[in-house]
Each structure stands twice: as C-alpha cells, then as structure tokens.
Amino acid sequence: MEAFSICGGRPLSGEIRAYGAKNAVLPLLAACMLVKGPVRLSGCPHLADIANMLRLLESLGCRTAREGMDLIVDTDGASEHVMPEALSKQMRSSIFMLGPVLARFGRAVFTYPGGCEIGLRPIDLHLQGLRALGAQIEERHGHILCSGSLRGGQIHLDYPSVGATENAMMAAVCAPGETVIHNAAREPEIQDLARFLNACGARVRGAGSGAVHIRGGAHLHGCEYEPLPDRICAGTLLLAGAATRGDVYVRDARPQDMQALLAKLKEAGCTVQTLREGVRVRMRDRPRPVRRIETAPFPGFATDMQAQMMALLTLARGTSVVVENVFENRMSHAAELNRMGADIQVSGRVAVVRGVEALTGARVHTRDLRAGAALCIAALAAEGESVVENVALIDRGYDRLEEKLAALGGAAKRMEITDERR
C-alpha cells in the first residue's frame, strides 16, 4: 500500500497552477459517446478516476490516447453497450455512461457503481431522468438493463443531483424534441458540460440555473475543448496554505466557482485576494472559529471541501460547527483528525470542532478521497511526522498531491509501506 510521509510545521507558500477538474472531465469523457469524430480535451490531470473512465471507453470499443495533459477520444468504433462489471464497481462516475450509451445504441447494461464510502449514493434520480425520456429500465441481479429510443421530455428531479442532471443532459441532446430538466443541479461542472456539448453542436441553454433546456435531435461532431479548472483541488491547496499559516496563490482558479469557500476562509481570518488569473490566500495567525458551515448543492458550501475545511478548523481559537447535508456518511476524517490531537465530536451529520493549539503527527488512514486530502492538510500543520495511508484514494482525485505540496515548500513524499499495523 502506498502512503504519504508528511513532516509538518512548514508554512506553504508560492504559486501553483490549477488543472482541469476531475468532476468536469469525467462527464465530458462519457459525453464523447454521443460525438462523431475525435475529441481533444486539454489540461486533463493524471487521475486514477480518469484512467478508469478511459478504460471503460476502450472496453466499449473506443480509441483513447493521452498526449501530455491532452486526452484524445474517438468513439467512432464503439460497438459494445454492456459496461464491464469490474470497472463500474471501481468508480461511481461510470454511471455517467448510462445516458450516452443508451442514447447511442438504444440499450445499455450496467452494474451498480462503486466509489468512496461516503453514503448510500443511490442512482434512482439518474433512472428517473432517463425514464422521463422514454427509457425502459429493469433491475435484475444487480444489473440495470436499459432500452428504448429516447425522445424529449419534462424531467423533475426530486433533488438537484449533479450526476443525474449531467446524465439527463447527455441523454437528451440527441433525442428528438425538447427536454427541460427542472430542479437541475447548478454546479459549475454542469455549465462546463453544456459548453462542451454546445461546442459539439448541441443546443443546451440554462445550464447553471435550476432549469436546463435542451433542443434535442442534434448530430454532434468532435471538437477541441479545455475543461474548467478544478475548484476542489484549488481549494484544497489554498486550505493547506491557510492551515500552515502560509501564502498560496493558485493560478487559474476561478473565484466565482468557490465563493462559499472563500467567504468561510475570510471568516476564519484568512486574507483572500481574488485576482484576474487566480486566487491567493494568506494566513498569519491561528484561525478564528467559524460559527456554522453547512454543506449544500452549489452555490452552497461544497461537500467536497467539508473535510479539508474541518482540518483547518481543528486549529481555531474556539469552537466551530460543521454540518454535512449532502452525504449521510461523510465524517470519517473526524476520528483520524482526533488521532492527531484534534477535538471533534460527531453526532450523525453534525461535527462540533473545538479548536486546539496544535496537532501532532500520527499514522492515519483514509477511506474517502477528500478525507485523505484533509488528513494531508492536518499533517502539514501538525508537529512532527505523519503517515497518511491508502493514498490510492487520494490519487483518484489529485494528480500527485504530494509533489504539489512539496512544490509549495511542504515536506511531503510518497512511500511504499508493507507494515499495515495501526
């Protein structure tokens, strides 16, 4: 198993660049199934989830290639509508393939997806959207069998799910007729998917609002596209700077995508500078507590930043309350942070974080991608050495995080551990 060894106590400072967002690139890769001719996506980081998605496309007969930070996908040869079970189980985002494969072949077979252990994560809303477009869906022996030729329809999502909105958008662009997705998710990645689809010839408007309108029946063609920068990676690096009382500038981070986080960083006493080409966060002192943070769909505070923010608040001069509203089981980092000397009490979805003067290095283990990033932040701020285990999960969403932290002056390195004693 791979781990990070991190020696804390050094303020992180310097400039680093944000690259394409995992959560933007993954649906774009699935959307390539709708496109005739090659697509080139630039600025795509090396992430395990992206590599798995490319494998999934290849297993359906597509050609994929990586040239540095560019990905080239040509789905013209795709001939398969059955998603391999092993790949689907490895990655929650495999669910994105359902809409595009169904739209392309009139049928799709799929296994219930895997992903981080952060809650039940059902897929009923994905299926609700596809049914509203005319899909027949049967669930048998853990497999989902979808069939039918899709047509435009009215979709009323019970909850603004990011993935369900994206799946419905992709399923609808080629289906004849008008589709409206009501109570759509408003995340920046939804807008990015719409921009990509429109660059390929689709007619999508309203993305970023609660109602996405799609004039279907388009024949999509390949294009060159740069996915939006990763607001979660950017936020993680800024928080690492703040927790170590440093000064980090993330070039190409888009402040409009991270307003809720930046507001909380200011409340915690950080100096936040939003520049035309990025975001800079400086912190001189121990953080101030933040009275209450509640995660919510965009533009609320992102659930994907909750763990990292909690890592900062462990060091505050007072008590903060963090409420996780999006996923029911996303507090696994609290117990690990407590191993490092934090004082966090969790009751269900609510964490009460009593700030301590200092954290101390410890051997900790992550069970969730963002929780892993939070442990790295805590380790950078702690006294002494920490070992963060199970970094394969961190690699799902961060491109060599340890190298980025080291480039900013943190003492972080990757190592192989055979001793799994805890």
Ligand code: UD1
């Ligand atoms: C996406 C992001 C993930 C982020 C999440 C919330 C990607 C690849 N992943 O995940 O990083 O944490 O948005 O911002 O973009 N739900 C249902 N039924 C469904 C679908 C979702 O009940 O069919 C529930 C989920 O269990 C969860 C909530 O809706 O409680 C939000 O999930 P959703 O917005 O769908 O998240 P994802 O698209 O899976």
